[in-house]
Amino acid sequence: MSGDGGTHGMTLAEKVLSRASGLDHVVPGQIIEGRVDLAMMHEQGAQTVGPFHDMGALKVWDTDRVVIAIDHWVPASTEGAAVLHRILRKFAAEQHLDHFYDVGNHGICHQILAENGWVVPGDLAVGTDSHTNMLGAVGSVSAGIGPTEMAAVLALGRLWLKVPPTIQIRVHGTLGHGVTAKDLILKVLGEVKTTGATYKSVEFCGPTIESLSMPERFTLCNMTTEMGAKCGVIAPDAKTFEYLAKTAKHSMHPLYADADAQYERVVDIDVDGMPPMVACPYSPDNVRPLPEVAAEQVKVDQVFLGSCTNARIEDIREAAALMKGQKVHAGVRFIVSPASTSIYSQCLKEGLIEVFTEAGAVFTNSSCSACFGGNMGILSPEEVCASSSNRNFPGRMGAKEARIYLMSPIATVATAIRGVISDPREMM
Amino acid sequence: MQEVIQGRVWTLGDDVDTDGIISGKYLTVIDPDELKKHVFEIALPEFAQGARPGDILVAGVNFGCGSSREHAPQALRAIGVGAIVADTFARIFFRNSINLGLPTVEAKGVRAIFENGDPARIEMRGGTITNERTGVQIHFPPLPTHLLELLEAGGLVEKVRRELAGQAPG
Numbered sequence: 001m002s003g004d005g006g007t008h009g010m011t012l013a014e015k016v017l018s019r020a021s022g023l024d025h026v027v028p029g030q031i032i033e034g035r036v037d038l039a040m041m042h043e044q045g046a047q048t049v050g051p052f053h054d055m056g057a058l059k060v061w062d063t064d065r066v067v068i069a070i071d072h073w074v075p076a077s078t079e080g081a082a083v084l085h086r087i088l089r090k091f092a093a094e095q096h097l098d099h100f101y102d103v104g105n106h107g108i109c110h111q112i113l114a115e116n117g118w119v120v121p122g123d124l125a126v127g128t129d130s131h132t133n134m135l136g137a138v139g140s141v142s143a144g145i146g147p148t149e150m151a152a153v154l155a156l157g158r159l160w161l162k163v164p165p166t167i168q169i170r171v172h173g174t175l176g177h178g179v180t181a182k183d184l185i186l187k188v189l190g191e192v193k194t195t196g197a198t199y200k201s202v203e204f205c206g207p208t209i210e211s212l213s214m215p216e217r218f219t220l221c222n223m224t225t226e227m228g229a230k231c232g233v234i235a236p237d238a239k240t241f242e243y244l245a246k247t248a249k250h251s252m253h254p255l256y257a258d259a260d261a262q263y264e265r266v267v268d269i270d271v272d273g274m275p276p277m278v279a280c281p282y283s284p285d286n287v288r289p290l291p292e293v294a295a296e297q298v299k300v301d302q303v304f305l306g307s308c309t310n311a312r313i314e315d316i317r318e319a320a321a322l323m324k325g326q327k328v329h330a331g332v333r334f335i336v337s338p339a340s341t342s343i344y345s346q347c348l349k350e351g352l353i354e355v356f357t358e359a360g361a362v363f364t365n366s367s368c369s370a371c372f373g374g375n376m377g378i379l380s381p382e383e384v385c386a387s388s389s390n391r392n393f394p395g396r397m398g399a400k401e402a403r404i405y406l407m408s409p410i411a412t413v414a415t416a417i418r419g420v421i422s423d424p425r426e427m428m
Numbered sequence: 429m430q431e432v433i434q435g436r437v438w439t440l441g442d443d444v445d446t447d448g449i450i451s452g453k454y455l456t457v458i459d460p461d462e463l464k465k466h467v468f469e470i471a472l473p474e475f476a477q478g479a480r481p482g483d484i485l486v487a488g489v490n491f492g493c494g495s496s497r498e499h500a501p502q503a504l505r506a507i508g509v510g511a512i513v514a515d516t517f518a519r520i521f522f523r524n525s526i527n528l529g530l531p532t533v534e535a536k537g538v539r540a541i542f543e544n545g546d547p548a549r550i551e552m553r554g555g556t557i558t559n560e561r562t563g564v565q566i567h568f569p570p571l572p573t574h575l576l577e578l579l580e581a582g583g584l585v586e587k588v589r590r591e592l593a594g595q596a597p598g
């Protein structure tokens with residue numbers, strides 16, 4: 001499959017994979033062995049330990065390239081979670097894995113990687129979580145893998161990968177007031193659909209993307225997972241380098257798509273005049289303009305502002321600005337969960353926690369929180385939830401009948417205030 | 429991996445996600461024998477009771493979408509699923525499943541040729557799947573050699589074990 005002459009240029013993901021495999025040129029469909037720059041585990045990594053030993057592996061290939069960040073149940077909320085944490089702590093101690101973000105220094109694994117500079121331009125990074133794609137926003141190929149596969153990575157420092165074809169998403173125009181990167185990615189999901197990028201790389205480019213901040217770019221790449229993508233990538237630029245300037249943990253190798261790269265498909269999106277978007281039950285690609293859904297006066301029981309998609313300091317700041325002086329609607333539970341301990345501290349310093357608690361919201365410790373229906377903020381069958389997270393499949397946040405609407409952080413605030421799904425622009 | 433896999437079919441629809449295979453509330457369960465009791469609680473509730481070793485799952489598009497939880501293929505392997513065939517798979521599920529040594533085959537159009545309970549016959553290298561009740565057969569591109577080797581080794585653990593043993597001096 002690698003013998004097509006190899007004359008045309010490469011996409012960004014192809015460039016990164018050619019670097020990782022030590023090959024001059026790679027083409028979609030080719031199976032390569034990629035050298036891993038960074039391996040990340042969260043609680044699912046506890047299932048890596050058994051296979052690691054079963055493989056007869058004695059030592060982790062490079063202790064400075066392994067990060068453990070527990071996030072789903074922090075502090076442990078069930079006995080089962082406590083066991084997972086203990087397995088990881090023991091393994092980390094035995095293997096001298098010092099980059100362990102344990103209780104007190106914790107956060108959602110992807111945010112931990114981002115804010116500590118663990119993944120840099122040109123890297124091949126893998127993690128035991130499907131939203132590892134988020135780190136592609138720094139110009140890396142970052143992908144989720146399972147725990148058995150992680151065991152092989154820890155043992156060998158490499159893994160097999162099929163070079164993905166690339167879908168290019170070119171975005172033009174200016175996001176309107178009250179319209180966010182989350183609305184943009186929902187719009188893209190509505191077009192590409194949950195199977196539209198399966199096994200593929202999604203490369204974002206165009207003037208709108210260049211204008212986005214790093215946190216906004218993380219939000220975009222995060223939800224390429226919902227399109228089935230192997231990775232979501234954005235070319236590094238001055239903002240990337242500035243973001244990583246103080247934190248980068250290893251040397252950067254900025255790579256860029258060639259001008260004559262071959263894309264399987266090109267999707268053009270114009271955001272001028274685009275309204276906020278919402279993904280309705282029960283799929284992240286069931287996307288409609290928010291004003292349309294707001295007109296239907298959809299009542300909510302719970303609102304969640306959190307998750308690796310949208311719980312960075314910028315998200316919470318904007319949300320707090322809208323929340324300030326307002327009250328959460330009677331009968332609505334509003335849960336706000338920052339993505340990391342450092343974001344939590346920052347919220348504390350800026351007085352943002354008070355804004356939410358005075359409004360009647362619950363501001364929690366940083367974790368995955370209500371995002372996945374296994375820790376807290378679990379929904380009962382009849383309930384409706386508005387959420388800034390990334391999935392609304394049946395059963396995602398608890399009962400399979402519960403209905404989840406995905407939206408931007410500011411839209412969650414507007415919804416929490418009114419008690420029905422609402423357009424934040426009416427309050428800004 | 430056997431070259432020919434035969435078994436009774438359970439059919440599933442499109443977009444069966446990993447939450448539907450094993451719900452988020454069981455993610456702290458590591459024991460596969462415990463996990464298998466809860467398999468398909470949401471997507472196919474009668475399966476956990478009715479499944480027999482060697483049964484084959486036949487699904488539509490995007491089987492195994494959603495989270496990266498290996499619990500999903502692990503639970504299916506633990507309950508004795510012989511193979512999973514779907515029009516298409518979600519990426520991480522596919523990898524996890526192959527890495528666990530569970531034959532996983534993408535065969536476009538497969539969902540349409542089976543009804544629940546039909547007997548199926550899969551030729552892994554030959555790239556065919558046949559409904560032995562109706563005689564209808566479809567072809568699929570066989571897995572790349574690399575992945576067939578992985579399945580033949582019994583999964584990634586065994587393959588790496590051999591590789592590491594081979595590296596040892598002597």
Ligand code: SF4
Pocket residue numbers: 071072108109129131306307308309367368371372389390
């Ligand atoms: S916040 Fe949600 S999507 Fe992100 S890693 Fe945690 S459970 Fe997964």
